[in-house]
Amino acid sequence: MPTVKTKTKSRAAVTGNPRKKVVRACTIRRSPEELFRFWRRLENLPTFAKHLVAVTQTSDTESRWVAKSPTGHTVEWDALIINEHENELIAWESKPGSEIQIAGTVRFQPAPAGQGTEVVVAFEYVPPGGRIGEIIAKLYGEEPELQVEDDLMRLKALMEAGEIPTTEGQPTGRDQKNVRRCE
Amino acid sequence: MRAVCWYGTHDVRVVNVPEPKLLNPRDAIVKITSTAICGSDLHLYDGVIPSMEEGDILGHEFMGEVMEVGKGVRNLKPGDRVVVPFAISCGRCHYCEHQLFSLCDNSNPNAARNAKLNGFSGAGLFGYSHLYGGYAGGQAEYARVPYADVGPIKFPEGLTDDQVLFLSDIFPTGYMAAEQCDIKPGHVVAIWGCGPVGQFAIRSAFLLGAEKVVAIDNVPERLRMAEEGGAVTVSSEEDVHEILKHMTGGRGPDACIDAVGMEAHGSTYDVVKQTVKLETDRPYVLRQAMRICRKGGTLSIPGVYAGFVDKIPFGAAFAKGLTLKMGQTHVQRYLQPLLRLIQDGKIDPTFVITNRVALADAADAYDLFAKRRDHCIKVVLKPHEIPPPEEVARATVRAPREGETEEEVAFSVPRSKRLRRE
Structure with a gap:
């Protein structure tokens, strides 16, 4: 099983099956209310979280999550919102018995001097073994912090600039390497 | 369309690539009527900027005619002639709101990777490596311009491409370098590097009230052009430290501008270290400027640095209480004021153009510029002419x-x- 490297110290929930923990923060020039509203509509998450294919809310607190690794494998799980303070915090975890054991929190706290909102995401997961473990390792790559930071920056761009920066689909001469130079 | 693509160190080719299309609501497509090769493109050409990929389209100094706009762009319409700033800025983040456009939070899709290297990422740049977004550049027939409602500036009829093209980078870059010097009456400004940015820095320093500008380089035609701009010139082959000291009555220049950057010549030590990758940048000019700058003076750095430097006399900077100012230019901040200077005839930016080349000959133009052949100081390409x-x-x-x-x-x-x- 490929191991997931992380710099944060992991607390061992079960010996030999360490939990991985990721914490990232990002300041966004929008009000906590606005960001909370956007995040709480869980269907919105895949617009900025790269590896999420879809999140479907099945009841007020229950949802079904579908994620995809870069190699095309998908994994699904059900999650439950276990704690919620309007405009401040949302906490969720995967339902017992899910393929994936994951728990996360997002906090929205006002940044000083009207700079917007500090969005702090923290989540913990138990890297499972076998096929699912491999998919998880690929979802978050070798650097889960980087992935989460990337997602937060995409959320920030979407909320502040109204769109996520991209170069996908722009021209490149990559495939022209062996083609005769245009003269 | 034809575009100038990077394939490796000293390997730049003009190849056929697909035309760009709108990818985001705030994009515009510009038909490029004029584009230039920048001194900082030579760092890419020399392979000293990390994260370039084969086939990347180069170029960040360009202008042209708007062909198409996304539904989020309301201030431009097809047919408008615009100059495009080299730094891509969203206009809505903390930094853009504070006029620090080249530090934009939202324009670099690879910001998280860049932040791993630099702590935090600057704005995305056209044609300047994947750590700066991997955006296709403007040495091509067409380009996609993101956040087109913020960056590009329309200019009035009657001005030619050559007059306004350099608003995209080198004029604002030279101007900001001089502005950062906080020039007061009687000030002497020393400028290392008489390439295009140095040339604009010389003229901007005078526009901002400098008493005397000393320009340092080793290329005769560049020194000649600096003299035409009113500067006193010193060959970098001479003992620059002693000469500057004498020229300033023993005080040292009030401000020093490093318009050379990471590939300065003059120190074998740094060439060797850079070649064997023990050092990414060659800070010869930086060291010299730091030592000769007057007590309490300002060191302004428009020259590009990309990584790590070695043997910096930081003790000298500390002992003399120097102010260091640097970074990519906040081009959008200078567009209107500098356009006015051009319109009022205070400066004619065309003085710097020495070579006009067809896009198809861009590979040679890079070589020409890199080797300073043919008295080359600034190359302008006209992709559609x-x-x-x-x-x-x-x-x-x-x-x-x-x-x-x-x-x-x-x-x-x-x-x-x-x-x-x-």
């Missing part, structure tokens, strides 16, 4: 075949081969 007849005659070794247009003939002979034969 047929080269002037004399250029065609020089580049053509055969008569046009039947059915061939003038343009096809002009582009049919690679100047690379011709020049190498010579």
